[in-house]
Amino acid sequence: MTLSTLAEALRAHPSIRSKLGIARATRALGLSASSDGRPGDDAAPLPRDGGYDLLAGEGFIPAFVADDPWFAGWCALMVNLSDIAAMGGRAVALVDQIWAPDEASAAPLLQGLRDASTAYGVPVVGGHTNFAAPQLSIAASVFGRAERLITSVDAMPGDVLVAAIDHRGAYRNFDNFFAALEAPGPRPRGDLELLPQLAEDGLVRAGKDISQGGIVGTALMLAECSGVGIDLDTTAITPPPGVPLDRWLRSFPSFGFLLSVAPGDAGAVCQRFAHRGIEASAIGAVTPGSAVRLGDESGSALFWDHATHPYLDLGGHHA
Template sequence: MSLLSLAEELRCQSGLLAKRDIRPAASVFNHVPFPHLGKPGRLGDDAALLPAQSGQLLMACEGMHPALVVEDPWFAGWSGVLVNLSDIAAMGGRPLAVVNSVWTAGPDSLQRLLEGMSSACDRFAVPMVGGHSNQQSPYEALSVAVLGVAEGPVLSARSASPGDELWLLVNRSGRFYRHYPFWDAATAASPGLLRSHLSLLPALAADGIVHAAKDISMGGLCGTAVMFAESCGSPITLELDAIERPDQVDEQAWLRCFPSFGYLLAVRPSMTGRLQRMLQGDPHLICCRIGSFGSGPCRVALQREGDQELLWDGSEGLTGFGCD
């Protein structure tokens, strides 16, 4: 084979041409997320270079629901970043950087996914530092991962103990997003408010006010309580009449929704006054006691006006990561 033929053959190989799928991401994200790191810190290398940290590192990853990726790619991109940042905050951490993997059948949905992720990264001031892009996929899919650091105490859900109180912390200033069970208090909020709220959990951990937490996820408030109980091995009683919610929001919808900012907290009774004082000045937040951690077999019960109904029997297991 002549040198010309070899060059033409290599120039047209699919593995090389597929790298052009990265161009849309390069046009959206900041190439220099950490200027003080110099040239090695620029995006486009085989791995992203991050600043050295002094705390314990935290990692999380979320795959977005396929229907959401297809129906609303911008919001799927936004949510992919948001849920990861919330997971880091739930552990008492600060997010450092995110990466993504995206598969689409063409450029249009890819661009919307990237724009959603970019918007969230900009609003929360957390850089996107790498990922994977494929525009020749037979399906649409998105996964986002995050690296964070806990510079103070880690808020492991396993640290909750019998005698702790269960508190709800959630942003009331939102609305349900389209037809989804998603309480959106983020897309219209100011960057300053988003960043301030995201820093609350590390601050509560540093002050010793909260010692265990769980981000309210797609399982909603009650489903997250089940995962909390499974993690710590203690029974939880949810007092339904104590659960505050925004005006005009149905109880069942509120219990099942996935809030953009919502956490369950384990708080010692001696710390509840400090918790209330720290958060009482923020009109956006609901912060209320909604139950307790008890002794005995792991389970979750719903309580209302003295009546009790078993929601989940811990012997059934849920995630498989229960407390041994």
Template structure:
């Protein structure tokens, strides 16, 4: 039986990852008041001019109950998600810092062990941070410094470009949430190689813009990308790479460990797909960017609007 697209969209709108992204609207409004000049920093990381290139700064804070209930994985994710943010900006990571609060030393040690394991796997040093072991509850924030000479940014997407999705399908669910773990058991050399693809493709000019698929899921992350670009998109849900055993709704809401949305000129699509697949990462053209500000979804013979940015913002991070 075919999935009803309108019903699927209604369920996707109720996903909690979207609500967290809506909270960014308050931040965006305050930033515009403090810095009214156009600034393209509302992306995966801050882009800071540095002579002939740019420094990149990414930071993630984590929900307290996640840190409390899954400390090792929280520490690992603290590093992993920031490295993906740096890669999405076309950059290479240089160093990691963290801020850790906890009320229990053994619990804090598990967080630090997860961070250290990820630091070793990706060969990025932890160079400092802040620690408080007399807190009322566990809390964690992690930041990564990177650099690039060929930055990628959602603000740079152009209408007519092809929307591609690259995702590592070789993983498993890490309960209780929709976290697809394609990293903790992977070969560290393979992790480093796949992460380096983004800055390599940025430098070659084969990828024009990118966005790391976040806790908002693929659908929500695409809306964020479109909001920054001031554009819309057409996406064929059947073309999205996904594991055979995973349902479409789950996959559209999942955090996939290694997953990116890419804006690519048509003549580069085959080469980009081959580069990812040579690293055993699934990559496919799934749609195109359009001049209207709607995300239109297609599934079999059905077509419906998932999000209309002219009627409803998501993060409010836009220069348009």
């Protein structure tokens, strides 16, 4: 597959195009990048004495919930914790919103949520439940705290883009790469703790967790929020064995972050993850401009230009 064909296929993929809905929602709410809580970041940072309170939430596609209710319950906690960690924070507690036709159909969903709460050591402290709904659905919201933020708005030209992704897993429905199921209890907690430690040590300038849309969609969101371009080196991106590059570029890993790092800090950052068995390497560079490009030894191809085709469309970035 040529770079231009790869870029075109990714640009048209539903998991990447689904993020375009964010712009329609924020416009309807009258929100922009300068609104309270800084829409566009992985969690809303609310300043307080000594740091920040963090708020984030996730809802799930009904087809995803119906396909694997236990996993949907687990993900309701897991992806929220990833958003808090991506901001340099530590999660404190989570509330859930459950809709189900009856108690029996909700049972695996609730069990997945309970199992994740135990694995990550973050309590579910309440929520909203309806056992008379037409279909099974879940959403969840998380509260966290940070001393020092990792933002989406501070990537600078000249930074190295580091990808840190746990490859110890397998796909579990759609393009979700699940690396937490077999992990012993302390490991998921310790892995997420890397992010606030990196923030507090001043080793990360900006970053995002790799979400729906995968490496390429997340790189685009980071580039747009920071008002920069990003060149991705596809030869530096190594999928797990047997996984095609195009699928890996759009996959949603259970543990995955893109970090914008000063060149002199990239080695230290990668080493922190390597110590915990997590694959981490430089996969690209932050550039001036607004283009996110895919490159290899043959050249490069444009994936997306957020100046001509806004993605989150939040009205500019913070200086």
